[in-house]
Amino acid sequence: MKELYCFSGLGNSAAVARMLEEALPADFADPVWVFPVYAWGVPPIVVKAIEETDFSGKLVHMVCTCGSETGHIDRQWRRLVTSRGGMVGGIYSVIMPLSYICMPFMNTDPEKKVLRKLDAARARVQTIASCIAARQQTVDLTLGPCPGFLSRFVYPWFFNTLMKTRLFRSSQKKCRGCGLCASRCPNGNITMVDGRPQWGDKCTFCLRCYHSCPSHSVAYWRFTRKKGQYLHPDFKQVIKLSEK
Numbered sequence: 001m002k003e004l005y006c007f008s009g010l011g012n013s014a015a016v017a018r019m020l021e022e023a024l025p026a027d028f029a030d031p032v033w034v035f036p037v038y039a040w041g042v043p044p045i046v047v048k049a050i051e052e053t054d055f056s057g058k059l060v061h062m063v064c065t066c067g068s069e070t071g072h073i074d075r076q077w078r079r080l081v082t083s084r085g086g087m088v089g090g091i092y093s094v095i096m097p098l099s100y101i102c103m104p105f106m107n108t109d110p111e112k113k114v115l116r117k118l119d120a121a122r123a124r125v126q127t128i129a130s131c132i133a134a135r136q137q138t139v140d141l142t143l144g145p146c147p148g149f150l151s152r153f154v155y156p157w158f159f160n161t162l163m164k165t166r167l168f169r170s171s172q173k174k175c176r177g178c179g180l181c182a183s184r185c186p187n188g189n190i191t192m193v194d195g196r197p198q199w200g201d202k203c204t205f206c207l208r209c210y211h212s213c214p215s216h217s218v219a220y221w222r223f224t225r226k227k228g229q230y231l232h233p234d235f236k237q238v239i240k241l242s243e244k
């Protein structure tokens with residue numbers, strides 16, 4: 001019986017989890033967690049889920065998806081898993097299209113790069129699946145520059161200081177009041193007030209509201225002006241089907 005746990009804002013990690021589900025042997029019993037890298041660390045929503053999980057006696061594997069680099073996410077993961085009684089299994093990363101656009105110099109990947117990354121990811125996940133199936137305890141991450149500093153110091157600063165839910169807004173001109181941002185929010189953090197979205201304070205910053213708004217009216221202060229939107233192609237289908 002496979003134990004696959006996944007959090008995904010825009011569908012990248014969900015797509016990787018689906019590929020792993022297919023590639024791992026049917027009787028594979030170790031838990032495998034799949035989620036995106038947020039600010040060189042584990043997304044707060046995943047941290048909370050791990051803190052509520054008992055891993056006693058289990059070998060727990062982790063596959064994270066990232067736009068380019070993971071930092072030392074493995075150190076945080078190791079602390080989280082061992083604090084819940086688990087043993088650390090394989091730790092892997094898969095490079096996927098970038099979703100973080102809340103900085104002036106950051107934008108979504110151009111179409112060609114998206115296709116290139118998705119293509120490379122398919123082969124990468126097959127390799128990872130073989131290592132996990134063999135229960136290897138390998139660390140295979142794309143660390144990037146200054147990984148220790150970014151994960152240790154920038155990660156907490158990012159969530160405690162830089163990202164503020166009150167900076168989300170919807171453009172009065174463009175917003176049609178459809179409420180899809182609210183119904184799609186994985187944390188139930190958006191409510192519609194007088195036909196306009198209002199963000200609460202339990203945001204995990206997955207940016208699904210921004211990327212999946214059909215009128216491109218969600219903004220994160222001025223940083224998302226003229227920025228692109230991205231959803232994994234399979235996730236677009238899932239959204240379409242679930243809302244029919």
Ligand SMILES: Cc1cc2nc3c(=O)[nH]c(=O)nc-3n(C[C@H](O)[C@H](O)[C@H](O)COP(=O)(O)O)c2cc1C
Nearest residue numbers: 008009010011012013036039040066067068069099
């Ligand atoms: C808040 C936030 C922070 C991110 N931080 C990083 C990062 O530190 N390094 C990186 O390579 N990608 C980063 N990304 C990009 C995502 O990790 C990447 O696009 C991931 O595949 C998204 O997965 P999902 O579609 O399952 O949510 C970040 C994305 C978001 C929304």
